[in-house]
Amino acid sequence: MSGARAADLLESELPGIVKRRAEAYGETTVWLDRERLVDACKLLRDHRDGQYRMPLFVTAVDWPEREPEEPRFDIVYQLRSLQYNDVCRLIVQVPEDDARVPSLERVFAGMDWHEREAYDLLGIDFAGHHGLRRLLLPDDWEGHPLRKDYVSFGEPVAFTHNLEWALPEAERPPELPGESR
Amino acid sequence: MTALPPLGQPPARTDEVTDQYEHGREMLGVEHRLDAVDLVQLDDDTMELNMGPQHPSTHGVLRLVLDIDGEMVRECRPDIGYLHTGFEKDFERHTYQQCIPYTDRMDYLSPLFNNLGFSLAVERLLGVEVPLRGQYLRVIMCELCRIASHLIWYGTSALDLGATTPFIYAWRDREKLLDINELVSGVRMHTSFIRVGGLMADVPDDFYDLVTDVVKTFPRLIDEHELLITKNPIFRDRTVGLGVISAEDAMAYGASGPVLRGSGIAYDLRKADPYSSYDHFDFDIPVGRRGDVYDRYLVRMQEMRESVRIIDQALNNLPDGPVNTSDRRVAMPPRNELNTSMESLIYHFKLVTEGMRTPAGEVYQAVESPRGELGFYIVSDGSNRPYRCKVRAPAFSNLSALPHMVRNELIADVVAVIGSIDILLGDVDR
Numbered sequence: 001m002s003g004a005r006a007a008d009l010l011e012s013e014l015p016g017i018v019k020r021r022a023e024a025y026g027e028t029t030v031w032l033d034r035e036r037l038v039d040a041c042k043l044l045r046d047h048r049d050g051q052y053r054m055p056l057f058v059t060a061v062d063w064p065e066r067e068p069e070e071p072r073f074d075i076v077y078q079l080r081s082l083q084y085n086d087v088c089r090l091i092v093q094v095p096e097d098d099a100r101v102p103s104l105e106r107v108f109a110g111m112d113w114h115e116r117e118a119y120d121l122l123g124i125d126f127a128g129h130h131g132l133r134r135l136l137l138p139d140d141w142e143g144h145p146l147r148k149d150y151v152s153f154g155e156p157v158a159f160t161h162n163l164e165w166a167l168p169e170a171e172r173p174p175e176l177p178g179e180s181r
Numbered sequence: 182m183t184a185l186p187p188l189g190q191p192p193a194r195t196d197e198v199t200d201q202y203e204h205g206r207e208m209l210g211v212e213h214r215l216d217a218v219d220l221v222q223l224d225d226d227t228m229e230l231n232m233g234p235q236h237p238s239t240h241g242v243l244r245l246v247l248d249i250d251g252e253m254v255r256e257c258r259p260d261i262g263y264l265h266t267g268f269e270k271d272f273e274r275h276t277y278q279q280c281i282p283y284t285d286r287m288d289y290l291s292p293l294f295n296n297l298g299f300s301l302a303v304e305r306l307l308g309v310e311v312p313l314r315g316q317y318l319r320v321i322m323c324e325l326c327r328i329a330s331h332l333i334w335y336g337t338s339a340l341d342l343g344a345t346t347p348f349i350y351a352w353r354d355r356e357k358l359l360d361i362n363e364l365v366s367g368v369r370m371h372t373s374f375i376r377v378g379g380l381m382a383d384v385p386d387d388f389y390d391l392v393t394d395v396v397k398t399f400p401r402l403i404d405e406h407e408l409l410i411t412k413n414p415i416f417r418d419r420t421v422g423l424g425v426i427s428a429e430d431a432m433a434y435g436a437s438g439p440v441l442r443g444s445g446i447a448y449d450l451r452k453a454d455p456y457s458s459y460d461h462f463d464f465d466i467p468v469g470r471r472g473d474v475y476d477r478y479l480v481r482m483q484e485m486r487e488s489v490r491i492i493d494q495a496l497n498n499l500p501d502g503p504v505n506t507s508d509r510r511v512a513m514p515p516r517n518e519l520n521t522s523m524e525s526l527i528y529h530f531k532l533v534t535e536g537m538r539t540p541a542g543e544v545y546q547a548v549e550s551p552r553g554e555l556g557f558y559i560v561s562d563g564s565n566r567p568y569r570c571k572v573r574a575p576a577f578s579n580l581s582a583l584p585h586m587v588r589n590e591l592i593a594d595v596v597a598v599i600g601s602i603d604i605l606l607g608d609v610d611r
Contacts, residue, residue, distance in 0.1 A: 085454070
């Protein structure tokens with residue numbers, strides 16, 4: 001059962017840090033507060049029963065419909081321990097108006113690019129990152145494409161029945177062709 | 182003509198020579214340049230050099246911004262994203278079967294691993310088991326693909342160091358592997374051969390002959406490749422002790438695959454977390470010691486031999502039976518059933534029009550691709566398409582360790598280090 005080792009370790013060493021843990025498909029997921037994320041990751045990295053020293057990725061999952069009951073973004077960290085051959089998953093939830101987590105680049109050197117990618121594609125602010133710039137998209141890109149509310153395809157095509165929707169006022173022809181359609 | 186003065190002595194100052202000399206100084210602006218050079222400042226003054234994105238040795242469109250001091254690289258800032266295609270966004274609006282061709286195009290030199298990783302993740306969500314024959318065929322095709330990918334790496338990284346011959350030989354041998362791809366799937370590169378629930382189809386009879394031929398000939402061909410390079414003094418001078426990364430740093434950067442193993446950590450997901458019945462086969466994990474370019478080279482060459490071993494075992498023990506799961510919610514019913522069974526027709530119709538619905542949940546499934554740990558993190562909301570699919574690309578993490586590897590190396594060696602990481606921009610940028 002992957003990830004159970006990390007969850008047990010967090011529960012025994014830092015009591016109260018695990019807000020929730022769940023197991024599905026043989027993988028254990030741990031929910032944390034962002035205030036204690038760095039402590040948790042340092043513990044997982046350095047403790048001799050953890051040794052989660054390899055960062056696999058960080059990304060976010062956008063659930064816009066569930067606000068305000070639950071925060072909008074799940075920020076997902078996946079770490080691997082080569083010594084114990086285990087993968088653990090940590091999730092930090094942040095709301096839309098304060099989508100910010102502490103940066104882990106000082107804990108894992110490899111988190112640098114993954115955090116920039118998550119900032120680029122999902123607009124998550126990693127506080128304390130040395131240079132949080134766009135990584136994959138051009139610097140002048142607008143918006144964060146992997147957010148669910150990002151309109152990424154299709155452009156309005158003007159037909160006679162939808163001119164008002166498709167074209168701005170100035171570009172509409174003065175008279176519609178034909179009587180009715 | 183004025184007679185040349187003896188070596189080491191200034192020219193005799195005839196008026197004519199002096200005039201020419203002064204004129205030359207004016208023309209060249211030598212006076213001005215000599216004044217401008219401040220030797221003290223030169224020491225810590227670095228120049229910014231742009232390498233790529235069209236540089237031939239960046240294997241695609243990678244741009245490096247190098248801070249150089251003379252010939253030495255002080256800092257390297259990779260600029261990626263030139264090949265970013267937004268596959269992760271595409272996944273979110275396609276059904277699971279429709280995603281498979283997209284996965285081909287991410288790591289386009291080892292498309293089958295992408296197929297496999299995605300399929301395994303979805304199969305875990307669905308709780309579907311692929312029959313043993315399907316699993317063995319997946320292993321054979323993947324290992325053939327690993328050899329093909331390593332051959333390209335071998336040819337191009339040797340070419341970067343000035344060796345043209347290996348490139349031609351590598352292409353010659355890779356053709357044999359692509360022929361097998363073509364035979365089983367009709368396509369040479371983007372095969373989409375591995376599908377959720379099994380394979381596109383069972384393999385034709387010629388498959389056994391072609392693969393047996395590969396198993397018989399490739400050990401000798403790999404020897405041939407090694408003969409060209411492994412003990413070549415120029416190659417060794419260029420690569421031994423270059424681009425060293427310690428095991429500790431490799432882990433911290435999330436580097437995996439041959440980069441991690443070249444640094445001495447015997448970690449291979451085929452052994453550590455056997456998927457697709459890799460635990461049925463006997464093979465070794467080649468490991469390097471120093472973590473330099475040469476060790477990564479040795480690891481990959483040895484990996485090709487191990488792949489041949491795996492293919493040999495899988496082919497000899499290939500079980501009979503179906504290649505696809507019998508779960509009709511996932512795999513298409515056989516064609517002849519459609520003529521006689523109403524249920525099959527309905528399942529077929531539902532699969533084609535609607536796809537398969539996975540239960541809500543999230544899985545992370547990793548496979549050992551030629552470049553390292555290729556992971557798929559799929560979040561499902563219970564619909565017929567992934568709610569979110571994050572691809573953990575091995576080359577992305579490996580490339581993020583490049584600045585660490587090339588710091589205080591020569592510019593010319595940056596090329597060798599890039600080659601040894603075996604990056605693929607389709608994989609890095611996705």
